[in-house]
Amino acid sequence: MNHAIELRSVTRTFRDTRALDDVGLSIPTGAICGLLGRNGAGKTTMMSLVAGHDRPSRGEVLVHGEEPFENASVLSGISFVRDNQRYPDDYYLQHVLRIAPSFAPRWDADLAAELVARFRLPEGTPVKKYSRGQLSGVAIVLGLASRAPVTLLDEPYLGLDASARTLFHEILVRDVGEAPRTVLLSTHLIDESESLFSHVVLMDRGRIVVQTDADEARQLATCVTGLADAVEAFCRGREVLRAHAVAGLRAVTVAGPVDDDARSLAADLNVRIKGASLQELAIAHGSGDALENSPKEGVSA
Amino acid sequence: MNGVRAAARLHFTKKEMTFAVPLYITGVAAVITVLISLMFWRAGSSIGSPEWISGSRSNASIASWLGGFLTYMGVQSVATTFPFALTLGSTRRAFVGGTLLWAVGTAAYLTMVLTALTLLELATGHWFVGFHVFDVSTLGSGDVTRLVPIVFLGSLFCLTVGGLFGASWTRFGPRGPAVLGAGLVILTLVGLVLTLPSLTTALASSQLWWLVVVAVAVVIAFAATATVHLLRSATVR
Numbered sequence: 001m002n003h004a005i006e007l008r009s010v011t012r013t014f015r016d017t018r019a020l021d022d023v024g025l026s027i028p029t030g031a032i033c034g035l036l037g038r039n040g041a042g043k044t045t046m047m048s049l050v051a052g053h054d055r056p057s058r059g060e061v062l063v064h065g066e067e068p069f070e071n072a073s074v075l076s077g078i079s080f081v082r083d084n085q086r087y088p089d090d091y092y093l094q095h096v097l098r099i100a101p102s103f104a105p106r107w108d109a110d111l112a113a114e115l116v117a118r119f120r121l122p123e124g125t126p127v128k129k130y131s132r133g134q135l136s137g138v139a140i141v142l143g144l145a146s147r148a149p150v151t152l153l154d155e156p157y158l159g160l161d162a163s164a165r166t167l168f169h170e171i172l173v174r175d176v177g178e179a180p181r182t183v184l185l186s187t188h189l190i191d192e193s194e195s196l197f198s199h200v201v202l203m204d205r206g207r208i209v210v211q212t213d214a215d216e217a218r219q220l221a222t223c224v225t226g227l228a229d230a231v232e233a234f235c236r237g238r239e240v241l242r243a244h245a246v247a248g249l250r251a252v253t254v255a256g257p258v259d260d261d262a263r264s265l266a267a268d269l270n271v272r273i274k275g276a277s278l279q280e281l282a283i284a285h286g287s288g289d290a291l292e293n294s295p296k297e298g299v300s301a
Numbered sequence: 302m303n304g305v306r307a308a309a310r311l312h313f314t315k316k317e318m319t320f321a322v323p324l325y326i327t328g329v330a331a332v333i334t335v336l337i338s339l340m341f342w343r344a345g346s347s348i349g350s351p352e353w354i355s356g357s358r359s360n361a362s363i364a365s366w367l368g369g370f371l372t373y374m375g376v377q378s379v380a381t382t383f384p385f386a387l388t389l390g391s392t393r394r395a396f397v398g399g400t401l402l403w404a405v406g407t408a409a410y411l412t413m414v415l416t417a418l419t420l421l422e423l424a425t426g427h428w429f430v431g432f433h434v435f436d437v438s439t440l441g442s443g444d445v446t447r448l449v450p451i452v453f454l455g456s457l458f459c460l461t462v463g464g465l466f467g468a469s470w471t472r473f474g475p476r477g478p479a480v481l482g483a484g485l486v487i488l489t490l491v492g493l494v495l496t497l498p499s500l501t502t503a504l505a506s507s508q509l510w511w512l513v514v515v516a517v518a519v520v521i522a523f524a525a526t527a528t529v530h531l532l533r534s535a536t537v538r
Contacts, residue, residue, distance in 0.1 A: 014536075053387050054536050072304050075390040082537075088311075088382040090318055099314045102307040103389035142388070 003062075004029040004150055004182035005050055010059035012045055019045040020056070021206040027182060029064075032172075032196050034214070035186040036278065037203035038286040043186040044082065046203070047152045050184070051080035063150055076105055079148035081139035083155040087127045094123060096138060104146035111175060112145035118167055132159030140168055144175055153185040157193075165192060172196065190279040200278060202285055209285045214278070219257040221281050225249065226271030234271050241284035253284040308391050308399020309406070312378055319374075319407055324414065326370055330363040331434045338432045348431040357433035364439035367411070368459050375463020378403065379528065380470050384537045397529045400464060408456035415452045416445060447510075454517045461524040468531040477531075 007025040011018065020042045027033050035043050048054045049061045052068030052075050061067060068074045087096070093116065101107035116123075119137035122130075127138060136158050143153050157165050173196065176183060184201075187193050200217040202210035210217060221241060224234050231250040235243075239255040256262070258275045266273040276284065313319060338357065346353050378400050386396045419435040423443055427433055441447030469477030 048537070051387075052392075070392045070394065072392050072395065075392060078390060081388055082384075085388060086381055086384045088315065088385055089377045090315060091385075095314045099307075099311050100389060102310050103391060148390075 002029045003027060004031070004064060005184065006060075006062040006065075007046070007049070008060040008062070010046075010049065010056045010061060012042075012049065012054070013057045018206050020049075023059070023206070023208055025201065025208055025211060027184065027199060027201070029182055030180050031199045032176065032183045032185065033199040033201055034190070034193065034197040034278070035184055035201050035203070036188075036190060036282045037186075040205075041203040041286075042206040043203055044154055045206075047080055047154055047184065047186065048082075050150070051075075051078050051152055053080065076103070077149040078152065079104065079143050079146040079150070080152035081142050081154065083139075083158055085135070085139060089128070091127045092123065092125070093121055093127060093138070096127065096142070100142060100146065104148060106147040106149075106179070108145050108147050108179075111147075111171075112141050115141045115145060115171065118171075119164060133161065133164065134159075136160050137164070144171060147175075147179045147181065149181050151181055151183045153183065155186055155188070157187055157189050165189070169193070169196060190282055191277065194278045197278075202282055204285050210281065217278055217281060218275055221253050221255055221276035221284055222258050222262060222273050223251065223253050223276050223280055224266070224271055224273050225251045226269065230269040230271045234265055234269050234273075241281075242287045253280060304392055304395030305398035305402060307389075308386055308396045309402040310399070311382060311386055311389070311391075312400065312403035313406070319403075320410065323367060323370065323411055326366050327363055327414070327418070330366050334360055334362060334434050335428075335432055353431070354433065358436065358438045358442055360433070360437050361439045363415075363435070363437070364455070368455065371407075371411075371456055371459035372463040374407075375404070375460040375465075376467040376470075377463075378460065379464045379467030379532070383467075383471055383532060383535070387537055393532045393535075394529070397525070397532060400528075401461070401525055404457055404460035404464070407460060408453050411456050412449055412453040415440065416448060419443065419445065419448055450514055454514065454521070457521050458517050461521050461528070465524040465528050465531075468528040468535070471537075472531040472535040 003026045005025065005027040007023050010020055010023045010025075012020040023042075023046065025046075035046070037043055045054070049056055050063060050068065052063075052071065055069050061069075063074050063078060066074050068078060097109075097112055097116070100112075101109065115121075115137070119134075119140065121134055121137050121141070127135070130138065136156055137160070139153070140156050143151050143156065156168060160168065169192075172183070185193070185196070194214065197214040199213050200210060201208060202217075210220060212220070224231050226234075226249070228245060228248055228250040231252050235252055235254055240252055241255055242253040244251055253276055258273055262273055337360075341353075341356070342348055346356075382400075383396060386399075387393075391399070415435060419440065422428060422433075422435045427436065436443035439451070441451050466478045466481060469481045471477075473480070
């Protein structure tokens with residue numbers, strides 16, 4: 001398979017902090033990949049390495065088979081706007097729109113104009129005085145209008161209202177259809193955006209815990225609810241990712257799909273089961289702190 | 302577009318900041334200079350007298366004000382523009398090359414402006430009155446052969462040294478400029494201690510002018526090279 005992005009045994013440390021720990025990753029060309037994980041999981045660090053903004057302490061980062069760091073031809077095909085992007089002093093929207101095409105050979109001025117209008121970005125205010133949602137709007141303009149073959153969107157939803165988020169979804173789907181590209185999108189609003197994803201990468205504490213296509217990801221875990229004893233019986237022999245109890249009831253997320261065996265056992269024990277959504281999968285893997293020092297079965301968090 | 306040209310354009314995009322603000326500063330400094338000259342005239346000084354000319358020429362307001370602004374421009378040309386340049390897809394080498402190109406262009410522009418204004422001042426007999434606004438010691442005392450290198454190298458000096466401080470902040474955070482500033486002061490003082498006897502000789506043989514030009518050129522080259530090295534390993538976070 002042709003991979004747009006590859007990381008091979010990549011580690012990135014900042015003094016004593018290991019932001020990425022021996023990460024291996026392959027994202028196929030043309031995928032829209034959701035990058036999920038808690039704050040501090042290493043999502044932005046990974047994007048930063050892919051965009052050539054940083055170098056790994058160990059390992060290799062490849063974009064379309066080439067290292068991006070200081071590689072002008074590769075960098076011209078990558079767009080990465082950080083969630084906390086800084087802009088030059090006294091920069092206005094017109095400056096951003098005027099300079100971006102000089103760096104992005106595939107820049108689509110009509111799309112940029114449409115996004116500016118539909119996100120209602122003010123032209124008379126310095127960019128550094130924009131609200132959080134307006135800054136996200138500028139990042140979306142840069143990310144989408146660049147039509148870069150590798151587009152990295154770091155928390156594009158921050159501060160956006162519901163209408164703007166829907167608008168972003170619509171335009172992303174439409175424009176990727178018109179100009180196919182590889183999109184890596186980090187977000188905490190998983191339920192809202194999971195329909196976009198063809199692939200999913202889930203990170204926790206600098207490591208990748210899940211990387212697969214989105215359909216398979218939805219088969220990776222099962223949510224179980226019912227009386228505590230029955231749920232514990234169901235979980236026996238299964239890997240418990242997350243568990244919590246209220247009074248005599250227990251809700252548990254276990255690894256593995258909802259298959260016939262599981263359905264049969266659930267019926268016998270009178271517990272309810274359903275396939276975990278991406279959000280539930282991400283929460284389950286992100287709650288590892290509570291389970292780390294406990295037996296994996298029947299744990300109340 | 303070539304990466305260096307694109308990076309230079311990133312700076313030149315802010316036309317008002319690069320081209321107009323230095324004119325505003327020069328204009329305000331000129332107005333204040335004229336007002337102060339009027340004040341001295343009203344206080345009884347004689348326009349055109351040797352004391353008047355000597356006093357007027359010691360006015361360093363335009364050089365110092367422009368120097369301060371250009372240093373700020375140099376700092377922000379790296380500190381706040383570098384992260385955005387990376388976001389747009391610039392390489393670090395192209396960014397530093399483009400920033401240097403912009404600094405040379407800005408210095409050349411200011412040199413042309415101040416040369417034109419100085420020539421106009423000289424042609425009009427110091428604005429028909431005897432006011433020395435641009436014919437001052439810090440700008441070569443009306444000698445264009447001195448004005449051009451002073452303004453060009455002085456502007457380039459402020460922009461590149463400002464850029465070096467911006468790069469040190471980008472690379473090391475607040476510690477960077479503090480350590481760099483202290484280091485440069487110590488280095489300058491040690492240099493003076495070591496070269497003071499020869500400087501005195503050079504002064505006596507009227508070579509000081511060329512020594513200053515060479516020293517400024519060396520500092521500009523050092524600042525540009527150090528900026529490349531600092532940004533090469535800088536992490537944007």
